[in-house]
Amino acid sequence: MNNSLIVITGFMGAGKSTVARALARRLDTQMVDLDIEILKQEKRSAKQIIEEDGEPSFREIETRVLREVLPNKVVGVIALGGGAWTISGNRDLITSAGGISVWLDAPFDLCWQRIVATGDDRPLAPNEQEGLRRYTERRAAYASADVHVEATGNKTVDEMALEIAEALAES
Template identity: 45%
Template sequence: MNNETRIVLTGFMGVGKSTIARFLASLLKCGKIDLDTFIEQNERKTIAEIIETAGESRFRQIETENLRRALTGGEARILALGGGAWTTEENRRLIKEQNLTTVWLESSFEHCWRNIRSSKRERPLAGNKTRARQLFDERVKFYCLADWHFIIKPDLTSFEIAKKIAEEVFSMKFD
């Protein structure tokens, strides 16, 4: 892959997409967009507020509208999706149309759940472990559609994972 490659990070909530995107953008010296943050800035509400007031279905529409906006901006080479964005067919189509390379950050449910529980971010769709596990199981079949799969090992830091992605997807070399 060349240095103009643009990628999308997908994976379950709590896997570390936002953090890895930040490190990856730093390594590549390029722009990045965190879709959840992008939505919150544009809508002037948190994701939790949107879901709680408008419902998940309306949130998914808002998410797609904001994804379209983020993709047409074109300045960012790294895009971190929210955990459910990749499950929407329209979102996958928009991403494919832009020729972005998709990377699934694959991890165990337990790893994600630990991160969800320790996060300050409110996650209304993961209200309890049973519901979160159900979502995890439902979404895996969509995550598998990504171009690349990176297995997140608990002994690796987010920076080390970003470095591996930079090496493998972008063919970068580090000392």
């Protein structure tokens, strides 16, 4: 497990970035948040890219940045954007790099509550109905992850990081 690359996936608001940071601390490794890496490289947020250039253009950028981050042997944990894992080519890239995928399975109501609480506009979930449609649509892809962790809001971030670390140690 020491040299493993772990990617955290799940719907927006599931807690991917937060859990990925806690897991990286626990495993004493580096963590990359793919959305932040895109912001650094593109000088625009995911929201801005999607609004200005459309989702297909954003997905191309996301895949390119993922391809650049994966070979970095210093990075042990990557927090994906909510849609990155739904692209089969991205899943193939991660698998080819030896990545172990972890799905943070949070109920839609919890995700939506967190999305609303941030006050950030999400162009791919502009309202609850569209958010639920995307959530439902993406679940099958998320379910293909190697490790499944329920993120119901009843566990602390550190408890989820420990659960992931223990699951990885058993595999």
